[in-house]
Amino acid sequence: MGACHLAGQARGALNRELTTHLRTGRALRKPHRHGEARRSRIPDMVTISDRPAEADDRAVPGHWEGDLITGTANGSAIGTLVERTTRYVLLLHLPHGHDAIAVRDAMVTAIATLPAQLRRSMTWDRGTEMARHTDFTTATDMPVYFCDPHSPWQRGTNENTNGLLRQYFPKGTDLSQHTAADLTAAATQLNDRPRKTLGLLSPAQSLNRVLSGQTPVATTH
Numbered sequence: 001m002g003a004c005h006l007a008g009q010a011r012g013a014l015n016r017e018l019t020t021h022l023r024t025g026r027a028l029r030k031p032h033r034h035g036e037a038r039r040s041r042i043p044d045m046v047t048i049s050d051r052p053a054e055a056d057d058r059a060v061p062g063h064w065e066g067d068l069i070t071g072t073a074n075g076s077a078i079g080t081l082v083e084r085t086t087r088y089v090l091l092l093h094l095p096h097g098h099d100a101i102a103v104r105d106a107m108v109t110a111i112a113t114l115p116a117q118l119r120r121s122m123t124w125d126r127g128t129e130m131a132r133h134t135d136f137t138t139a140t141d142m143p144v145y146f147c148d149p150h151s152p153w154q155r156g157t158n159e160n161t162n163g164l165l166r167q168y169f170p171k172g173t174d175l176s177q178h179t180a181a182d183l184t185a186a187a188t189q190l191n192d193r194p195r196k197t198l199g200l201l202s203p204a205q206s207l208n209r210v211l212s213g214q215t216p217v218a219t220t221h
Helices: 003-009 034-040 100-111 133-140 152-165 180-191 203-211
Strands: 063-070 077-083 089-093 121-124 144-146
Touching (some): 077 152, 152 180
Antiparallel strands (some): 063 077, 077 089
């Protein structure tokens, strides 16, 4: 599977076999007590302290970081997934909203395109768009680890990538106006850009090394 095709494939139809594992359930109720909101709406969280040590030094590919970048008044969003070793980016098209179900389904669609060696873990902050993380794990066999509160540096690769993405998707704009093709074009540009931290390889080239069985360029930053 070539790296240049992965972002496009991420927009494919949800795998029928995987969908049998997804639990639709009822809509989440809003808690009455604000102080309990984030914890009660993300059940069964596993913290980043339990993430495999192999994810920390980036020597083993397949560990991802994820987040949303949002538009005006948080009314629209684009999902961003970044592989820690290669810096390869996948973008999630969320034209109809970014609640827990929409994000879950888009993530399953994207991750289902990846080979097993690239599906080791996902790290996210405590945003309630990940309230269905156990469904995602059931469908993909990919555990989700949650950062500590107010600790964006624990998914610093994703934070840096989100900063780069703002040149394509500026703050204070309606992100729902962007098509899936727009997202693929932006991801392709980032994935084809050489990175000093990758020894001047691009994320796409680095990912191709992994897919062809070569040793990745391991970095710590």
